[in-house]
Amino acid sequence: MLEVKVKKALEGFDLDVDFSVNKEILSIMGPSGSGKTMTLRCIAGLVKPDEGYIKLNGRVLFDSEHGLCLPARLRRIGFVFQNYALFSHLTVAENIAYGIKNLPQRVVRERVAQLIELMHLPGLEHRYPRELSSGQQQRVAMARALAPEPEALLLDEPFSALDTPRRERLEYEILQLQKFYEGDILFVTHDLTEGYKLGSRIAIYENGRIVQCDRKNNVISTPVNPTAARLAGVKNLMQGYVKSVSDSRVEVFIPELGMPLKVINKQNLSLTENQEVIIGIRPEHINIATGGRDNVIPCQVNEIIEGAIDIRGRDNIIPCQVNEIIEGVIDIHCHLYSSADEARKYTIEMISPRSSSPDICEGHTYDFYLPPEHLIIVPASQDNSA
Amino acid sequence: MIEASLSPLWVSIKTVLVATAITFFLGIIAARWMARYSGRFKSLIDGLFILPMVLPPTVVGFGLLMLFGKNGPIGMLLDNIGVTVVFSWPATVISAVVVSFPLMYMSARGGFEQVDIDIEDAARTLGASEWKVFWTVTMPQAWPAVVSATILAFARALGEFGATLMLAGNIPGKTTTLPVAIYFNIQAGHMDQALVQVLIVLVISFASLAALAYFKGRTKNANTIRV
Known part of the structure; x- marks a missing residue:
């Protein structure tokens, strides 16, 4: 030891x-x-x-x-x-x-x-x-x-x-x-x-x-601060503040998007209303909405970057898929931005296997769904000494 | 006549071998120390070590006379134990060491600075003492530079003239080295003897430089790791 x-x-x-x-x-x-x-x-x-x-x-x-x-x-x-x-x-x-x-x-x-x-x-x-x-x-x-x-x-x-x-x-x-x-x-x-x-x-x-x-x-x-989140592969970090808290369900208002997002507080962070927080989500957890209205952002697909999924083994880091490298699968790497308000252009990065979203095209607008259970919430202040 | 030309050769060989040996150790100690030293006086000490190389030989000779003369600090010290340096054979060695030291120091220091600190650290984590690190890692890694430095110092010691003349004088068979003998032979009009001695110096100097070039060619890239 x-x-x-x-x-x-x-x-x-x-x-x-x-x-x-x-x-x-x-x-x-x-x-x-x-x-x-x-x-x-x-x-x-x-x-x-x-x-x-x-x-x-x-x-x-x-x-x-x-x-x-x-x-x-x-x-x-x-x-x-x-x-x-x-x-x-x-x-x-x-x-x-x-x-x-x-x-x-x-x-x-x-x-x-x-x-x-x-x-x-x-x-x-x-x-x-x-x-x-x-x-x-x-x-x-x-x-x-x-x-x-x-x-x-x-x-x-x-x-x-x-x-x-x-x-x-x-x-x-x-x-x-x-x-x-x-x-x-x-x-x-x-x-x-x-x-x-x-x-x-x-x-x-x-x-x-x-x-x-x-x-x-x-x-x-459950990364504890923005640096840990970035190193843990979390992207799409957005600043916001807590609008309401009820048990593990938190609603965070994101000024950049002009809308609130529902987040599940898995880490059991003690949050208070109006507290500044940062939320983020892994690109691979974003998917296309199939109904429902919460956490849905209408976005225009800006650019699709195709890449072989196994080049950096990125999918490997999702706990459920460890050590499973799917060779030859191509993923679609989309840069999306919210079309809700042109002045508040916000780029969202999403990774999606081509098989599950075959007809995404550049320039078109889709509804993207950010699952509350996959959104990661960390305190905005960096004085975390955990 | 041949004997008269050869006597300075023996003096020179004795002087150069002893001087090179002394310079070798002094230069390596100083180079190793300065290669890893990063204190306030780095530039100052560095300048002091290299100074004899850029000064006129007469200035070096003057300085040595000041130090080793009857009233100089070292001279007085040695006088107490009955040793007089000025106009004696050791004076030729001292002059040769002082002028060849900067070359030894500079080349060897370059070699030591090239040695990757991580490699020395690796040896330390493998249980090597500082002494072992130096002899089994630092020296072998810097070996090409140390050898070139030694050859350069040797060649410079052989060619030493000005400071030797001032400190050791011209006592045939004792302090008359080849360069000094050449000068006085020409002065006295003994061109044939001067010529023999000139040829000897040329051969030795050229041979040492050729050895240096050969050695450099052989060790070229030998110590580089492809990554």
Whole structure:
């Protein structure tokens, strides 16, 4: 179990985080420059935090109160860098063996062979990093980090330089890794699909703070603030204020649309009348109205962008469809705007499978329905310290 | 005649080898330190280290005389233990070290600065001490630059003339290095001896530069990782 509670003053913002990881993968997500990498560097001992503590399986790695700061080499934490950081003057086998040179030679040979096998690198033992593809280089970096059997593994955007097929294979391999690697894994990413696929929990960073840290389903279904909502794939964020509240049913007036929208308050936020809120909805939850009058916005279709649904695996993030990639299905990506009032033009983004809305055409007006159960409501103020 | 021309060669070889060895270590220590140093005085220290390269040799020689002379701070210190530097063989080494140091320092520092900090950090997370990081990661990564730096420093030490003449003088068989001997041979009209010595300097200098070019060609791209 890795317990982290650190503060560090940085340029532009202060890092101030508090979380723990217990034999699982925690995905850390957030905009660039929100302190994700800095957190990993603090944990690994490459950067010294200003205050707080870091504990790993009961061992104190850092404690400002007692003036304790273990050097990186004694922390037993594996680090996989974004740019792999391989030793270019050493071969693949030498890279992997670097951290276990103190062990008997026979053990080193065995473990290197084992990791070569595990990371699918056979035949490359005597190659140099420059002779490998980027995917292979990243596998070597993983094997090298795993060789000393670290108690925790920190992955800093390890796949950001890889193309989609390689990325997906490595993601799969990290999931497989969990079967035999018993340590804590921290996985920094800016990609929601990746963070969701790999993590059992997700921590959302903003300006050096964790705004939300929860099971991944909760992070996706009930983001706590606009940043968390955006990172969780919620689009069509609209400002409004609460018109009425009755139990979990909330009516929010949206000035930009000139109409109220009914929302189901799934998070049980305590809302009061006239409170400013932001509501949003995933593009794929908008559909064409088949009757009823609530939450129906007449919109003119502005532009239809066709895209293959599996390119970024976006549908993968909807909890009910996890790991189901429908290949070859084309979705219709519509930019819609409300035609209620030309002066209040508001663009709504919607994703719809072509099969369920075959005859949408550009320039025509349709009634779009925003289901109240799919609308996500968050407080407008950003002082959420959850 | 041949012997008279060759005596400065031995002095030069001794001087250059010792000076290059000293410059190698001093330059690497200074370069490694400055490559990761980002304090207030960075530009100032950097300027001080490179200064001997741009100053006229006579100015360097003057400065060395000030330091090592009978009334200089270091000179007085050494005088207490019975050592006189001026007009002795060690003076040729000191002059060669001072003028070759900036070349060693600059090239090696460039090499160290090129080493990705993440690679050093990776070694640290893999349990390497700072000493091990330096010898197993930083040095091998910066090796091409360190070798070029050493060859350049060697060539510069061999060619040192002005400061050597001022600090070490011209004592045949003791402080007369090749460049100094060439100057005095020409002064004395011994063109044939000067010619032999000129040819020797040309051969050694050219050979070291050729070695440098060969080495650079061999290590080209050897340390770049394709991403």
